[in-house]
Amino acid sequence: xxxxxxxxxxxxxxxxxxxxxxxxxxxxxxxxxxxxxxxxxxxxxxxxxxxxxxxxxxxxxxxxxxxxxxxxxxxxxxxxxxxxxxxxxxxxxxxxxxxxxxxxxxxxxxxxx
Amino acid sequence: xxxxxxxxxxxxxxxxxxxxxxxxxxxxxxxxxxxxxxxxxxxxxxxxxxxxxxxxxxxxxxxxxxxxxxxxxxxxxxxxxxxxxxxxxxxxxxxxxxxxxxxxxxxxxxxx
Numbered sequence: 001x002x003x004x005x006x007x008x009x010x011x012x013x014x015x016x017x018x019x020x021x022x023x024x025x026x027x028x029x030x031x032x033x034x035x036x037x038x039x040x041x042x043x044x045x046x047x048x049x050x051x052x053x054x055x056x057x058x059x060x061x062x063x064x065x066x067x068x069x070x071x072x073x074x075x076x077x078x079x080x081x082x083x084x085x086x087x088x089x090x091x092x093x094x095x096x097x098x099x100x101x102x103x104x105x106x107x108x109x110x111x112x113x
Numbered sequence: 114x115x116x117x118x119x120x121x122x123x124x125x126x127x128x129x130x131x132x133x134x135x136x137x138x139x140x141x142x143x144x145x146x147x148x149x150x151x152x153x154x155x156x157x158x159x160x161x162x163x164x165x166x167x168x169x170x171x172x173x174x175x176x177x178x179x180x181x182x183x184x185x186x187x188x189x190x191x192x193x194x195x196x197x198x199x200x201x202x203x204x205x206x207x208x209x210x211x212x213x214x215x216x217x218x219x220x221x222x223x224x225x
Binding site: 006034043044046088090092098099101102103104105106107109 | 145149154155156157158159162202206208212213215216217218
């Protein structure tokens with residue numbers, strides 16, 4: 001069966017520090033991968049998605065970047081965190097094909113102080 | 114641009130009640146609609162996935178319907194239990210295929 005892993009679960013980082021969040025999927029190949037952010041009191045916002053290794057699409061211009069160095073690995077990064085980067089970050093995957101549902105990871109709670 | 118709205122934003126009911134959560138979307142050109150459950154501080158758990166060609170899906174005490182032409186979906190929860198307390202999110206996957214647009218969620222509390 002397929003599983004999605006996301007870490008760390010919680011993170012407290014000072015303003016200006018770098019960020020690296022990792023997401024991996026097991027039990028499938030060539031998935032579509034997504035990063036979403038859920039800010040306090042707000043809905044889920046798509047940040048990045050990837051249809052293959054090295055292929056990244058950005059939905060929202062911001063202080064973050066994403067990379068996909070391996071087929072089942074998706075990384076969310078920042079060189080210098082801002083207070084506004086605080087939130088709940090969720091990774092998700094779907095198989096190829098438009099009729100599939102999304103499966104989400106357990107999320108990372110990021111607090112920038 | 115697709116917009117998804119969920120009503121009500123919050124709901125509090127006594128245990129045992131049957132309840133309906135509503136979801137509406139502005140662009141009917143969708144592939145499917147998915148209902149999720151989110152517990153506080155946790156990720157999203159998929160409850161039901163309805164393809165655009167389907168009218169409803171059922172899983173246990175949950176039943177979701179879809180009326181694509183009118184841009185509406187409902188999630189029906191039968192015989193609610195305190196363990197059903199959570200935020201319920203609906204999301205539509207549009208015809209571009211890679212975009213899942215979420216509603217703002219309904220925060221449900223079932224009181225014992």
